[in-house]
Amino acid sequence: MTITEATPPHHSTSPFPKVREKMGRRFAYGFLILSIAPILVGYSWLVIATFSIRTEGLLPRNAEGGIGGFTLSNWAFITDDAVWNAMLNSFLIAVTMVIGVGVASTAGGYALSRMKFAGRKVFLTGTLVLHAFKAEMLLIAIFFVLRWLGGIPLIGGFIGFNSVGGVALVMIALELPLGIWLMKGFFDNLPWDMERAALIDGASRFRVWWQIMLPQVRPGLAALSLFTFISGWNAYLVPFTFTVGTRVANMPVFLSQLISDTAPTNWNLVAAVGMFQMIPLIIFFIFTQELLLNIYAGGSKGT
């Protein structure tokens, strides 16, 4: 030890803390990898299967049973108009839902948060109760409603049974209780003073909502839009129940039509179509990752 030893104790060069830190990190990574392993394996299989004739476990096999047999034939469906039609329908359903749920939830959430009107309490508890009903329980009743809607002249064809609009309408209705409550929560957290200031500044109530309050709940609206888009994109039960044939089938329904009860199913084709359905979502996630993290962290950063 010399007198030039001047390293403060917290800059200790002792190797032990570092080792411990390293081990801790390894343990953490190990745990994380282990817990997501089933998902990783699942997705790996999906990717491998789409490019193989057949698979055994995660291993692709060729006709002789050896490793190999890669092919692009599973992706041949891409040239089929039906799949693009299904993709378009999925997209239309999801986008219509985002718009419908967004408009109704922000307007309804604001009214429930800020205004006094007869039946407000009943409405609030009512929507909560409705949310508890699973879509399955309502299918038959909805069928009659859609058939009736289909009978309306002019617009009936767009919102009735076996139409993209009809499916979107039902999905919007099922999504609204959550949406309205979510947006009400966001509006509840906004200060009254800002709204009062705008009223005094000369804004109408509608303008206050549109120009002053809505910009403050953008993170909430973004989150809601995202959830709604995903739930619309992946919708299966409602479109499956209320559409017939391939014209208005969306991707999940199209996928299910590949799985036949009578003929042998080509699982590698099913995997490829499933993969195809996921691609837009994956791209979407890559671009909105940061926004998503912000929303989940409860921050209103970026407003």
Next chain:
Amino acid sequence: MRVELDNLSKAWDGVVGADRITLEVADGEMVAFLGPSGCGKTTTLLMVAGIYRPTGGTISFDGRVVNEVAPKDRGIGMVFQSYALYPHMTVFGNISYPLRLKRLEKGEIRKRVEQVADMMGIGDLLDRRIAQLSGGQQQRVSLGRALVKEPQLLLFDEPLSNLDARLRLAMRGEIKRLQNDLGITSIYVTHDQVEAMTMADKIAVMSKGVLQAYDIPEALYDRPKTLFVAGFVGNPPMNFFDVEVMLLGGEFHAKNESLDLIVPDDRAAKAAAKEGRVVMGVRPEDVDVADDSSPRVEGLTLSAKVEVVEPLGREDLLGVVVGGVNVRLLVDKTKRAKPGDLVDLVFNMDNVQFFDPETEESLLWA
């Protein structure tokens, strides 16, 4: 603009916010609403602004009842404690918002916003976002936004209470000067009596939704009409004693078990007219600690033990106990009082107040 409130009331099923407030604000005057938290200051102000609908009474501007007039048509500007700025707009966006709603022409808007911003000393901040401003700057923006539409009436709801003490002092002077220069009728809500005393032409003291007193600051201080006003206006607050006032040997005495003080005739006569005990009020600055040189006048001196000493810089605030009652007094710090000291208190009875213990009204200024 002349503002009249006539029996103005607001209640939410059972909860009383404001109870029959009646007062008049003359054109160009600045009036402060002063009172403890929850007394109804904000409620009353928001009714004047048109945000709350009164449940009783009327509000008139220049003699015209405006109860049913929308906030935007009342010609008012308002400044909030929370500033209530629009966080998604720039400073320019905030200040120009009222003008944009009026659909003024672009060049005109820019001219007026810049003029107001320069007046508020924030001319170089116009492109900033609200989150990039300090609290003081935000309050200037908020003031600018209220002023830019050239309102007939300015409403302030505790605009300075989120600022630090030094800034508060500076802004206090600035707002007062601005209000004076522009001559805009103003109502200023505060629970800080120094703010009220220094800025306002008249002060409305409120308690539990009721208007307790409405007068010029000096009158509230020197001639409080109720026990509440006497106790609320003035810092540190007035000391109160239960005494009986009687004529003994040609002089009036205020007496109880632990004190006996001679009271000037004019004030005492009114107190003595009341049977039984009365409440006597003496301000902290009217009690002093005697030192060796000061004369101990019989009937104005009292000995007591010092309990607490709070140095305020220029003066010391002493807490002493007289007959079981805590008494606060302001003394020069050269007296060097310490806790535990036995001191002689000298009373100046020229400003003494007397109140009826039942009605809590003044016996002197009723």
